[in-house]
Amino acid sequence: MRQAQFLTVVDRDEADRRFREALAPLAPLGEETVPLLKALGRVLARDVSSPVDVPGFDRSNVDGFAVVAADTFGAMEQSPQILQLLPESVMMGVVPSLPVRLGQAMAIPTGGVIPRGADAVVMVENTVVNGEQVLVHKPVTPGRSVTFAGTDVAMGEVVLRAGRLLTSRETGILAAIGVSDVPVFQKPRVAILSTGDELIPPGEEAALGKIFDSNAIMVAHAVQENGGQPLIIGIVSDTEEAIEAGLLKALETADMVILSGGTSKGPGDLNIRVLEKVLSPPGILAHGVALKPGKPLCLAASGKKGVVVLPGFPTSAIFTFHELVAPVLRRLAGLPETHVPQTQAKLPFRVSSENGRTEYVLTRLVENAQGERVAYPIGKGSGSVTTWSLADGYFVVPKLVEQLDAGEWVDVLPLGGEKATAADLVIIGSHCVGLDIVIDRLRARGVTCKMIAVGSQGGLEAVMRGECDAATMHLYDPSTQTYNQPFLTPSLSLIPGYRRLQGVVFRKGDPRFEGKTAEEAVASAGRLPGVVMINRNRGSGTRAIIDRMLGDARPDGYGVEASSHHATAAAVSQGRADFGVAIDVVAIDRNLGFLPIAEEHYDFVIPKSRAARPAVRILVEELSHPSTWQALRARGFRR
Numbered sequence: 001m002r003q004a005q006f007l008t009v010v011d012r013d014e015a016d017r018r019f020r021e022a023l024a025p026l027a028p029l030g031e032e033t034v035p036l037l038k039a040l041g042r043v044l045a046r047d048v049s050s051p052v053d054v055p056g057f058d059r060s061n062v063d064g065f066a067v068v069a070a071d072t073f074g075a076m077e078q079s080p081q082i083l084q085l086l087p088e089s090v091m092m093g094v095v096p097s098l099p100v101r102l103g104q105a106m107a108i109p110t111g112g113v114i115p116r117g118a119d120a121v122v123m124v125e126n127t128v129v130n131g132e133q134v135l136v137h138k139p140v141t142p143g144r145s146v147t148f149a150g151t152d153v154a155m156g157e158v159v160l161r162a163g164r165l166l167t168s169r170e171t172g173i174l175a176a177i178g179v180s181d182v183p184v185f186q187k188p189r190v191a192i193l194s195t196g197d198e199l200i201p202p203g204e205e206a207a208l209g210k211i212f213d214s215n216a217i218m219v220a221h222a223v224q225e226n227g228g229q230p231l232i233i234g235i236v237s238d239t240e241e242a243i244e245a246g247l248l249k250a251l252e253t254a255d256m257v258i259l260s261g262g263t264s265k266g267p268g269d270l271n272i273r274v275l276e277k278v279l280s281p282p283g284i285l286a287h288g289v290a291l292k293p294g295k296p297l298c299l300a301a302s303g304k305k306g307v308v309v310l311p312g313f314p315t316s317a318i319f320t321f322h323e324l325v326a327p328v329l330r331r332l333a334g335l336p337e338t339h340v341p342q343t344q345a346k347l348p349f350r351v352s353s354e355n356g357r358t359e360y361v362l363t364r365l366v367e368n369a370q371g372e373r374v375a376y377p378i379g380k381g382s383g384s385v386t387t388w389s390l391a392d393g394y395f396v397v398p399k400l401v402e403q404l405d406a407g408e409w410v411d412v413l414p415l416g417g418e419k420a421t422a423a424d425l426v427i428i429g430s431h432c433v434g435l436d437i438v439i440d441r442l443r444a445r446g447v448t449c450k451m452i453a454v455g456s457q458g459g460l461e462a463v464m465r466g467e468c469d470a471a472t473m474h475l476y477d478p479s480t481q482t483y484n485q486p487f488l489t490p491s492l493s494l495i496p497g498y499r500r501l502q503g504v505v506f507r508k509g510d511p512r513f514e515g516k517t518a519e520e521a522v523a524s525a526g527r528l529p530g531v532v533m534i535n536r537n538r539g540s541g542t543r544a545i546i547d548r549m550l551g552d553a554r555p556d557g558y559g560v561e562a563s564s565h566h567a568t569a570a571a572v573s574q575g576r577a578d579f580g581v582a583i584d585v586v587a588i589d590r591n592l593g594f595l596p597i598a599e600e601h602y603d604f605v606i607p608k609s610r611a612a613r614p615a616v617r618i619l620v621e622e623l624s625h626p627s628t629w630q631a632l633r634a635r636g637f638r639r
Contacts, residue, residue, distance in 0.1 A: 027332075219321060257308070293313065306328060427449060500599070505592045533558060533577055535558055
């Protein structure tokens with residue numbers, strides 16, 4: 001069946017305008033009163049004025065003696081002023097019954113009520129008690145060590161204004177003025193439906209072809225982060241009747257409805273058809289927005305209730321939520337829109353874009369030797385569930401721009417209104433299971449690490465440009481028959497890592513591979529009809545091995561590039577490919593057949609200019625630590 005086309009694809013800003021206009025006026029939905037204990041994270045609906053003075057009485061700031069300040073004038077260590085000690089002492093929470101007159105002093109603790117007649121407190125360290133007398137060795141001025149009633153907050157003073165997000169600071173203020181019930185804006189109720197026969201809830205056993213519904217929990221928590229109250233309706237099957245029932249239920253109970261998936265108008269995507277049938281005017285406002293990721297987004301309204309169909313892919317879903325839904329939700333919750341300064345960063349390599357669509361490129365930030373920020377695009381695609389969590393921010397490629405050149409500056413905006421935190425150690429290059437062990441040990445020593453997997457060649461180029469503290473690589477030089485060292489410049493140092501065994505992975509029992517050497521198997525399989533391989537990403541050391549073994553052969557699957565050894569093993573294990581090249585560790589994990597090719601050197605390359613950095617020194621220490629090697633050996637790596 002030919003896939004139906006989107007409705008007219010509209011510009012991002014036009015889609016945003018239509019959505020906001022349909023829900024206008026965008027304002028908080030109402031207010032409610034909640035107990036102070038439950039007010040954390042809520043938005044104050046009305047100004048709060050203090051019903052009392054804070055403090056409510058003149059109180060002492062120190063332990064000492066309440067006095068008339070004039071009695072202490074002229075007091076010195078050699079010639080103290082002598083005052084009569086009153087028989088009554090100030091007790092906490094009790095108003096003294098006796099006044100303090102000229103020539104008298106009354107003992108008082110920190111926080112005690114200043115007795116009538118006293119106008120200062122002498123610190124106990126500056127006095128000596130001698131029987132019924134107090135010897136004052138240092139003078140005080142009127143008001144010394146006293147906080148007067150209403151100094152902090154005066155009765156009738158506005159202490160918090162409407163629209164304030166209540167953190168522990170604000171709830172502490174409310175408690176200090178005796179407020180027990182707080183007027184707050186109602187939280188917009190947001191119903192969340194996941195549609196798709198392929199979805200299963202987290203916790204169930206995943207059969208091949210089924211995927212866990214990550215969007216529902218991700219969107220629900222994003223709703224909470226932006227002032228809303230999520231109502232998870234659950235997973236709805238791909239039938240018009242089921243989707244319609246779920247949508248009607250959501251519209252009855254919520255102020256906004258979010259559906260995930262089913263926006264592409266393919267033969268199995270029914271959400272849009274149901275929206276057209278069920279929604280009250282104005283209905284669908286935009287179906288198809290000139291965004292990447294996020295083109296399938298649908299924005300609609302049923303009366304004044306927003307209805308959004310997010311794309312099914314996780315990165316597309318959460319990105320379009322934050323771009324177009326979160327700002328509207330925040331207005332309904334009484335929260336201000338987030339405004340965080342953007343960061344300028346330089347591109348390490350050329351970035352291509354599709355003409356006619358505004359593209360948002362998720363990126364990770366590092367700093368080069370010149371102190372400039374560098375933006376590394378994350379290329380896992382909109383189907384990745386980790387892309388959003390790994391990114392430090394994103395930059396925008398305008399819709400009429402097809403290419404940004406290496407070295408070009410871009411404006412990186414933070415995600416979720418938060419600035420990216422700098423890591424102690426930046427590693428760029430080839431990823432490996434063994435590297436995870438090293439990073440875990442660094443974390444245990446308090447070193448935070450940012451790892452950007454771009455392959456061995458990409459890591460070498462990054463470390464040469466001074467964009468990282470260490471590059472990880474396993475590049476083989478046929479002319480010297482050695483790894484890594486021949487590729488270094490005089491400004492770089494090689495720190496030996498570990499050895500790992502690369503080989504051909506296949507499903508056990510496959511006669512096309514079983515019992516052969518790796519070279520024999522690849523040479524024959526590479527030319528057999530029906531054999532499908534899984535390749536590795538260009539620039540990786542493993543890709544170089546594959547190309548060397550294949551020669552001019554290009555079997556089916558050559559153009560499909562896995563980004564890791566785990567991904568290679570998964571493709572073979574699931575039958576999507578018949579063979580690939582990966583390390584023996586992942587073959588053992590997946591119970592795959594393994595034909596060894598070579599033991600390669602996985603090493604660390606460090607710029608000499610960064611060798612003295614504390615985090616780099618700790619990395620070098622860990623790579624030679626006996627317990628690190630014990631952990632690596634236990635996982636199957638060798639020295």
